[in-house]
Amino acid sequence: MKWSDLSDNWCPVARALSIVGDRWTLLILRDCFLGMSRFEQFIESSGMTRHILADRLKRLVEAGILERKAYSTSPKRYDYVLTDKGQELAPALLTLRDWGKKHMPVRRTTSA
Amino acid sequence: MKWSDLSDNWCPVARALSIVGDRWTLLILRDCFLGMSRFEQFIESSGMTRHILADRLKRLVEAGILERKAYSTSPKRYDYVLTDKGQELAPALLTLRDWGKKHMPVRRTTSA
DNA sequence: AAGGTAAGTTTCGTTTTGGAACTATGGCAA
DNA sequence: TTGCCATAGTTCCAAAACGAAACTTACCTT
Numbered sequence A, B: 001m002k003w004s005d006l007s008d009n010w011c012p013v014a015r016a017l018s019i020v021g022d023r024w025t026l027l028i029l030r031d032c033f034l035g036m037s038r039f040e041q042f043i044e045s046s047g048m049t050r051h052i053l054a055d056r057l058k059r060l061v062e063a064g065i066l067e068r069k070a071y072s073t074s075p076k077r078y079d080y081v082l083t084d085k086g087q088e089l090a091p092a093l094l095t096l097r098d099w100g101k102k103h104m105p106v107r108r109t110t111s112a
Numbered sequence C: 001a002a003g004g005t006a007a008g009t010t011t012c013g014t015t016t017t018g019g020a021a022c023t024a025t026g027g028c029a030a
Numbered sequence D: 001t002t003g004c005c006a007t008a009g010t011t012c013c014a015a016a017a018c019g020a021a022a023c024t025t026a027c028c029t030t
Helices: A003-008 A011-021 A025-033 A037-044 A050-062 A090-103 B005-006 B012-020 B025-032 B038-047 B050-062 B091-102
Strands: A065-074 A075-082 B066-072 B076-080
Touching: A003 A011, A003 A075, A003 B038, A011 A025, A011 B025, A011 B091, A025 A037, A025 A050, A025 A075, A025 A090, A037 A050, A050 A065, A050 A075, A090 B012, A090 B091, B005 B012, B012 B025, B025 B038, B025 B050, B025 B091, B038 B050, B050 B066, B050 B076
Parallel strands: none
Antiparallel strands: A065 A075, B066 B076
């Protein structure tokens, strides 16, 4: 079965994951909740490659989770901002954060 | 940057995603919360392929999210059951479920 | 002996990802 | 008015992950 077929799954968790459950997507949304909205900000913050980011942004906009708002017309430039639908993912991010804090300690690479 | 490098990220969301944020993993955990515990159950329920499931189960056991409990020794067979660490992912699944229910309606393929 | 069940493993061809370079558009400074 | 910088992508290629299906192992039933 293809991952993309999940969008029609009977299970709401599966449908949610069909758009938000792949590599990087939730990390972009985390950055949005931290106030970021631009391509280069996402790149620097997340460490993902440029063309994966471009792909994810497109998908998030198509899914109605982010909205693409021009902040410059001369060279066309856009802010990517959370829609209401996107805003409502906050609880999911927060529960993941709490779980990560509690159960995924930073194992420091014994340096120095 | 490699996806697997996220486990050392400063951000607890990123660290959580390093283990739980790839394709299929959260779907397996959903099945666990629905009471499933065996290989063939996961296969039938999720629609993923066998060797991907085998890989994910191994990673989840290594991460201490699932525990491998023998239910038969003659042919060695195991149940995969949630540890406490795994149980505590329930809120994350529930918030995703709620979001999916609200924002990802099943679009039925205009059949019949 | 033949077939069935459960849990993987292997193989192979297709997608997705990572890394880096390249393009487009305009601002600004020399 | 040429040259450099910034932003936001796009393109190319090699490496890794994935999907489908067949194969394996170990036992059990008929």
